[in-house]
Amino acid sequence: MNILEKVFESVLWNSRLFIVFAVIFGMLGAVVLVIVASLDIFHVCIEAYKVLTGPEHPKNFHEVLIGGIIGAVDLYLIAVVLMLFSFGLYELFISKIDVARESESSKILQIRSLDQLKDKLAKVIVMVLVVSFFKRVLGTSYEGPLEMLYFAGSILALALGLYFLHKGGSNGSH
Template identity: 60%
Template sequence: MLEKLFEGMIWRSRFIVLLAVIFGLLGAVILCIIASMDIWNVAVVSFQVVTHAIPHPEHFHEDVVAGIIGAVDLYLIAVVMFIFAFGLYELFISDIDEAKEHEDGEHQLLAIHNLDQLKDKIAKVIVMVLVVNFFQRVLHTKFSTPLEMLYFALAIAALAVGLYFLGKVGKK
């Protein structure tokens, strides 16, 4: 009887994961709102520049692109949070029935059956976040020597090779 009680307590303790699910979803929503506000601010400033309401800033185009790429970066991090929350829920609590009704066999974006699948999906999105962050930082980098340009080209080539192999992961 003590064993049955203890096992029941252990099994029900998995519901503590609901905290991670709830706050993961909350974090994802917050990141989406912040990214959307960033894009809105870029749009407002761009409109003011185009209508000559404010003078054309010196690095206007770079700032616009950097602002939008920064928002994309936040959206990608939000996707990581969504995948994390959905994956934890499916692994520890229950399958999401509504997701199964709307997905066919080939396109099960959020179907997670084990911890390795969750880690793989999160890792792929994190790599994309790092790639986007890299390009955001490059926008404000000044290259003064040909060697710096060569390093930049090598970094892009390394990213391309890494993304190629990342695309091969999990495919037969």
């Protein structure tokens, strides 16, 4: 029974290595998002150059310009979520990243517990939602006082959420 138990425990322990697939594909997803976001910014720059050097200035040029840039920032933030997720899974389930431990600039990527990983992911996801909210607000038109009141209330709720998120992170709970 002892040898069967050792074999089972060995197989069970080594099954954690399947997490490497999530790490690899998470990093691939992050790379793809960074490339796509960078191409989006590049296209926005080309369009801005065309408009600035051309005879016409489109009516909604600023909204399109800001919307494109904010969309790219959104993609960059989602790439950060995938990177944090990949680094965290690797450190928690596979091995500590020795190169990161030796570097002074990698403290954000060091994950010591599942709760710490969830906390870091939650903060970045909240920032993704803030950016998405900002992008959506840019394209919205307000026709009445009630809609403006809803808009002000949503900004207040967002500000309170960011305040409490920051307050929770600054008192040592991160």
